[in-house]
Amino acid sequence: MAGFGDYSGYNRPFGLDPNRETNDIYDTRYQQIYGYHTPLTEEYQGPPLVMDDTPEEENNAYVTTAISVASLITENLLSHPFIVLRRQCQVHNSLRNYHIVPYTLLPVVVRLHKRQDFTTLWKGIGSTCIVKGLNLAVEDVLAKGTGWPKEIGKCSSALQFLQHLTLKCISIAVVTPFYSASLVETVQSDIASDKPALLDVFREGFVRILEWGTPSRGRMLPIWAIVLPTVALGISKYLTHILLRSITVRILRFQYRHKRELNDSYSVDHSKNTQNPLIEDMNLKANIFSFISMEILFYPVETIIHRLHIQGTRTIIDNLDTGTSVTPILTGYQGFMDCYNTTIAKEGFGGLYKGFGALMLQLAAHLAIIKLTTLVVSEMSNLFKPANSPTNSEDSVHQQQKYLFN
Numbered sequence: 358m359a360g361f362g363d364y365s366g367y368n369r370p371f372g373l374d375p376n377r378e379t380n381d382i383y384d385t386r387y388q389q390i391y392g393y394h395t396p397l398t399e400e401y402q403g404p405p406l407v408m409d410d411t412p413e414e415e416n417n418a419y420v421t422t423a424i425s426v427a428s429l430i431t432e433n434l435l436s437h438p439f440i441v442l443r444r445q446c447q448v449h450n451s452l453r454n455y456h457i458v459p460y461t462l463l464p465v466v467v468r469l470h471k472r473q474d475f476t477t478l479w480k481g482i483g484s485t486c487i488v489k490g491l492n493l494a495v496e497d498v499l500a501k502g503t504g505w506p507k508e509i510g511k512c513s514s515a516l517q518f519l520q521h522l523t524l525k526c527i528s529i530a531v532v533t534p535f536y537s538a539s540l541v542e543t544v545q546s547d548i549a550s551d552k553p554a555l556l557d558v559f560r561e562g563f564v565r566i567l568e569w570g571t572p573s574r575g576r577m578l579p580i581w582a583i584v585l586p587t588v589a590l591g592i593s594k595y596l597t598h599i600l601l602r603s604i605t606v607r608i609l610r611f612q613y614r615h616k617r618e619l620n621d622s623y624s625v626d627h628s629k630n631t632q633n634p635l636i637e638d639m640n641l642k643a644n645i646f647s648f649i650s651m652e653i654l655f656y657p658v659e660t661i662i663h664r665l666h667i668q669g670t671r672t673i674i675d676n677l678d679t680g681t682s683v684t685p686i687l688t689g690y691q692g693f694m695d696c697y698n699t700t701i702a703k704e705g706f707g708g709l710y711k712g713f714g715a716l717m718l719q720l721a722a723h724l725a726i727i728k729l730t731t732l733v734v735s736e737m738s739n740l741f742k743p744a745n746s747p748t749n750s751e752d753s754v755h756q757q758q759k760y761l762f763n
Contacts, residue, residue, distance in 0.1 A: 420734045421637045427730040428645065431723050437485065438478035439719035442466070445544045445674050446712025447660040448667045450688055450700070453678050455707050459714040459721075468680030473547055477675075481543035484558035488532060488539045495528040509599060522592060529591040533584050535562035537666045549673040549683045576689050577669025586662050586693045593658075594651050601647035602640075609639045645727070649720055656716060657709035661696045664688060 446456050456462050469477055500507035505520035512518040538561030542553050565580045613635065668688045676682040690696040700708045 418637070419738055420731055421641055423730050423734040424641055424727055427726055428641070428723070431726045432648070433486065433489065434482070435726065436719050436723060437482045439715045439722065440485075441478045441480065441543055442677070443712035443715035443719070444540065444663060445677055446715065447663045448544055448672075448686055449674060449677065449684065449711065450664065450686070450704065450708075451684070452711055455711045456677065456714045457707060457710050459718045462677075462714050462718065465677050465680035469675060472681055473675075477547055480545070480547060480552075481539060483555050484539040484542045484553070487555075487558055488535050491535060492528055492532045495531050496524060499524050499527060522596075525595060526588050526592055529588045530584050533587045534565035534580050535559065536587070537565055537580070537583065537670075538562045540663060540666050541670050541672050544667065544674050545672050546675045546683045575669045575671070578665055578690070578692075582692060583662070583665050586665065590655060590658055590662055594655050597654065598647045598651050601650050602643040605643035605646050606639050609642060613639075645724075652716060652720070656713060660709050660711065661693060661700065664696055664700075665690060665693065 442456075442462060446452060454461055456465075466478070496507055499505065503520075503524070505524045506512050506517050507521070507524065509518075509521060512521050535558055538558045541561070542558065568577075568580065667686055668690055670686075672686050673683050674686060676684045688696075690699060704711075
């Protein structure tokens with residue numbers, strides 16, 4: 358049986374002195390830590406030293422997949438009541454209680470549920486999902502019709518990146534009239550307005566498109582005056598999301614590499630291959646962090662744009678000062694900058710953050726669901742682990758001994 362230092366069956370790399378004695382422990386650790394393997398000759402027919410996936414790695418993959426699904430469901434469905442609350446606060450220019458902290462919203466929500474139905478905070482969820490699906494459909498049609506890349510990962514040049522951004526801008530502009538209709542359904546009061554049908558979002562959206570010039574309804578802004586700031590907000594949030602996600606992934610990779618190097622300096626037995634689950638976990642954490650940062654950074658701009666969308670629509674919303682009455686939205690902004698200046702002058706800088714407490718509740722609920730999903734999936738994985746892990750671990754150890762010592 359050959360020892361660790363016997364490399365007679367290997368082709369030595371270029372530049373290695375065949376007469377030099379090799380440090381056995383160093384060479385073994387170098388292969389384990391950095392994945393370095395010298396090529397094999399035809400005399401050695403065994404497979405290379407590649408470890409199979411361990412149960413821990415499989416569990417990590419299950420947890421990552423479950424968190425991704427939970428995060429997607431939470432972002433698009435379970436967060437809707439908090440979105441309704443924050444939008445009602447954002448468009449209410451005469452709201453006395455700004456609800457910047459979460460605890461001021463709790464008694465108001467209790468009163469809303471007592472006075473109205475339990476579904477009062479779920480209004481407009483159908484039109485919201487329709488608008489999101491419409492946005493994806495427009496992007497898909499544009500990508501197939503123009504050949505522009507739909508995903509950022511498929512951009513291999515600066516020109517393709519610009520084409521990708523152009524595709525995003527066009528899709529946001531096309532969906533903007535329908536987004537306005539969906540926003541009205543989200544914030545209007547159920548007790549003061551008729552409940553809209555599922556497809557009314559299309560009818561109202563096409564009406565806004567037909568009124569491209571001066572609208573026929575009072576102080577409503579023409580859709581072309583709203584498209585530009587809406588597209589600017591959407592593309593800014595998208596670019597910020599990409600930038601923050603990239604920076605976060607780089608930081609996580611650096612921290613992981615530094616941690617493993619420190620651990621490897623004290624532990625020789627380092628043979629777990631967690632590359633794929635690790636990358637997925639890093640991307641998931643980076644997406645969550647960039648989503649939270651993006652929502653906080655662009656909250657004031659979102660407040661202004663929502664007020665522009667809702668102006669002139671004759672919308673009556675729930676009065677979140679009391680939770681027991683309703684109030685109409687009466688504004689006369691001339692555009693984005695006029696809305697900003699008027700808000701700062703009459704409501705102060707805090708007027709741009711009305712309903713920020715609802716966003717805090719939304720993000721807290723999002724993180725809580727992710728944490729709960731992680732615990733549940735981890736416990737369920739551990740229940741099935743004892744039935745499979747002994748055989749796999751024994752086979753893994755046997756294969757290690759076979760390839761190392763034979």
